[in-house]
Amino acid sequence: MYIEKLKLENYRNFKKLYLEFDKGINMVLGNNAVGKTNILECIYLLSRGRSFKTQRLNEIINYDENNFYASLKAVRGSGEFSVRYGYNRDGKKQIGLNGMNINKNSELLGNLYTILFVPEDLYIVKGNPKQRRNFIDEVLMQIRPNYRYDLMRYYRTLKQRNNLLKNIATKPSLRYTLYSWDQQIIAYGLKIASMRSRFVNIISGIASRIHKKLSGGEELDVKYIVNFGNNKDDYVNLIKESADKDISYGLTTIGPHRDDIKILLDGREAKNYSSQGQQKTIALSLKLSEIKIVEKEIGESPIFLLDDVFSELDEERKGFIIDTISGMQSLITANELYLEGDWNKIRLGVV
Template identity: 70%
Template sequence: MGVLVLYIREVDLKNFRNFTDYTIYLDKGTNIILGKNAVGKTNILESIYLLSRGRSFKTSRLSEIIKYDEDNFFIGIKAVRSSGEFTAQFGYAQDNKKQIKINGIEINKQSELLGNIYTILFLPEDLYIVKGNPQIRRNFIDEALLQIRPNYTYDLMRYYKVLKQRNNLLKNIAKKPSLRYTLDSWDEQIAAYGIKVATIRARFVETLSRAVADIHKNLSGGEELEIKYLVNFGNNIDMYRELLKSSVEKDITYGQTTIGPHRDDIKILLDGKAARTFASQGQQRTIALSLKLAEIKIIRDNIGESPVFLLDDVFSELDDDRKMCVMKNIKDIQSVITANDIHMDGSWNVIRLGVI
């Protein structure tokens, strides 16, 4: 586990998106970035997220982040921890060369950034955690687990690697049936890693469901929220193996594995009904926000420190009561919030972009 950051004090940007050379100073509490559309509010959130996770939430191509007509970008963060100042830097050049430093010491892997600055991100499209397809919900759970259980990365990557190899074999068996005898060894591996992934996910969802219940009741004015993890291969490895064997004909026909945690889902119930079907868009957005707030609580309980909460345009579709409830829930942590305008009173650090 890396050094635990208490709060980010300063973010320096060079040739990052629309910023040529810009420094933003943050308070340890609530920071609200105000400005019209296209002035770069979300870009600031992206820079903090990138330096905490090693990747962007907007693009998989770092070259797209470089300011037009430039050939590199740089992000620097100065943060405060209990033992003193902490610094992190991320530089990227057009020739695909990266330079990442933590406290002035260069690191070789982007994954080494994890565990130094914990962040939770809320975007307007996060309502698709509720209304979207199962892959979006699985990604939400996996992203949360990668922060609080770094070893989960290994099991997840191994599972998907074996899954890809088994799927390739299934396609080859359709052309060459004599290869079928080799399936058993892949079934053993996929069952071993799959049961690990599903077990870790299921335990996390149980914790998440407990954490989110009170948060959502408070945020929504009394609605009951429950989260359940739905597996499609039983609850033990023997049942998993049997289902893999019984589905082999279908798997060969489709050229893909139809059983396993890559097909699991998370059921979200609002007052006992499926939120994906029965909740309004406003309710779905509130559920997504409640899930993010619950994730903060879980990180605090597991890590002992609060993550930085990054919220993009969170106020646009919330009524005043829910806005104030959100602000109350995040008053004890550092948050960076983007908005076009805000019509609430509070002792917040307000940063105005696009104002001379």
């Protein structure tokens, strides 16, 4: 899969921009603040229906303007498709796929497949459990459209159960209604946890192979850590046992919203023991693994968006990444060309 062309209007610092891309490696070059990351943000928005930089689309509209517009043409298999996204200060969206209007951001998913790596992704390793769960959820949402619904249902039920817990605290006679919520939340929770845990098993195998090469020999191991035992019976028992505690907190303490992903480097937990550089390399290995997983799922390569890491890598690692992404389209941003090669070079900020 590859993007042929991209058109921006009033998108952040770009009043008007038109770019064409190669099927292979595209180096997006320019000084700080010329808008390199903004271009990746825009492609990500057209791929997922949301930005990785902000939740407020208003921020994206050029300071002097009242609406932004972005569109691209891409090729999947032998067919061309187009995606567009418009937004104005009144909050009105206009999203389109192949010329048809669509209503929801989520309907964009499953068209333009992208894998993004930004320096902040080191928080997958270094950050909190939520950041690790988000990483897994993001990938699953892209390759399993139903996962999004399951996740939404789980979180909706969680919210309702939490409201009930708070109500029980003031009105104990409501307690008998808890049981039916428990059954629902367990059904959704098991689904979420089993999807995540199967996925983590798959990515662990791939990532450990990639990481060994990328790091020059380190052993990476990734595990999904369930906080409600090993099966449905454990879950049922634990949620029952924690009912008093849950009521006093007004919060559900058991379930996949509290799960974590354990990332081990040479047997030690990377968030505690690894250096920042190692953590970044682990995150990169995980993202490169994602490429393999998406390739297998959709039978085609996604588009790899790599922001700002090239400058820090030694020649060998750069070479390894180039090898790994050969045969797919990528957009790599950098201040200058850090690796000579026959790449398509897109220079921003020069007239």
